[in-house]
Amino acid sequence: MKKIGSLSFGHWSPSPQSGTRSAADALLQSIDLAVAAEELGADGAYFRVHHFARxxxxxxxxLAAIGARTRRIEIGTAVIDMRYENPMYMAEDAGAADLIAGGRLQLGISRGSPEQVIDGWRYFGYQPGEGQTDADMARQHAEVFLEVLKGKGFAQPNPRPMFPNPPGLLRLEPHSEGLRERIWWGAASDATAIWAAQLGMHLQSSTLKFDxxxxxxxxxxxxxxxxxRAAWKEAGHTRESRASVSRSIFALVNDTDRLYFGRGGPEEDQFGYIEPEKRAVFGRGYTGEPDQLVRDLAQDEAIAEADTLLLTVPNQLGVDYNAHVIESILTHVAPALGWR
Structure with missing residues (x-):
């Protein structure tokens, strides 16, 4: 059995060919797609976070709006770039959204990827410390975030507060019990995956990693x-770890599917450089008739290892079509692979 969810970047474009022409469209359609995914029996609705981009x-x-509209589905991110985040404010926002959702948030965070602007985190008021890289800064923000999510008091109370305080040091509010155990790290390397395991974060592995x-x-x-998983076991955590992978998978079950996705050539991995001196590999997508997809996906070792599969969806094709994309995998592919 695998948990299967959707992953949307929330692209929008004013182009007449786009079904998502504004930021409002992207947000409202994201809510509607999460509701539809829950009704179809999917396990999660996840969203990518990019700054300075449409x-x-x-x-x-x-996440809070989706939490208020749904009842069962996991709601998450894959991923939030921690270079841009104030971990204290983020803990308050995350606690509030998780309480609204009834404890269903699964927050993916990471060091982040190349962005639309140069050092965009500087515009948010952040700068690596002396001798630090932006990756160091992201991990430092993540560690503070994880610590405050524990709900322990750390702030000295005012002796003459506006409202009565509980005894002892104060914590951030609202606090959502259990959220600390539902934080994931998006790792592009084996080393950061091991670091995430040591800190008790679940693992998100995308369609790209360092080669x-x-x-x-x-x-x-x-x-x-x-x-x-070996590092998780060695760290002695008593709860179960989780690991997700992302894939672009399109089952060709009708003429519309074949029109959109049935004309491409053979799909294969791509190797290249996303940063100077950092060679990366971008994983292939999967497109085909359901029987062919079952044969191809059965050979994917990472999907076999993971407990959660996130399906990237072409959100600009509209809610109805994206719901169809999810339903096609749940109906025509997942059962044959033993995922359902």
């Missing part, structure tokens, strides 16, 4: 998941 940005109003061996993407990703 995509979803600040996630917590959206550390030259092996096919799905093999490297499977090895990353195994290294993560």
């Amino acid at each position: 995509q979803l940005a600040s996630p917590f109003p959206l 550390e061996s030259g092996k096919p993407f799905h093999v490297q990703q499977a090895e990353q998941i195994r290294a993560y």
Whole structure:
């Protein structure tokens, strides 16, 4: 059995060819798609966060709205770039959204990826400390965030407060019990996956990771998941770890599917550089008739290792079509692979 969810970047464009022409469209359609995904029996609705882009940005109003409209589905991010985040304010926002959702948030955070602007986090008021990199800063923000989510008091109360205080040091409010155990780290390398395991975060592995061996993407990703789980066990955590992978998977079950996705050539991994001297591998997508998809996906070692699969959706094609994309996988592919 696997948990299967959707992953949307929330793209919008004023183009007449787009079904999502404004930021309002992207947000409202994201809510509607999460509701539809829950009705179809999907397990999660996840959203990517990008700044300075015509995509979803600040996630917590959206997560709270989805939490108020749904009852069962997991609601998450994949991922929030911690270089941009005030971990204290983020803990308050996350606590509020999780309480509205009844404890269903699954927050993916990370060091982040190359963005639309140069050092965009500087415009948010953040700068790495002396001798630090922006990656160091992101991990430092993440560690503060994890600590305050524990709900322990740390702030000295005012002896003459406006309202009565509980005894002892004060914590951030609202606090949502259990949210600390539902934080995921988006790891692009084996080393950061191991670091995430040591801190008790679940693992999110995307369609891109640093090339550390030259092996096919799905093999490297499977090895990353195994290294993560070994580190989790060694750290002595008493709860179960989780690991997710993201994939673009399109089942061709009608003429519209074939029109949109049935004309491409063979799909394969791509190797290149996303940063100077950092070679990366971008995993292939999967498109085909359901029987062919079942055969191809059965060979994907990383999907086999993961307990959660996030399906990237083409959100600009509209809520109805994206619901169809999710339903096609749940109906025509997942059962044959033993995922359902």
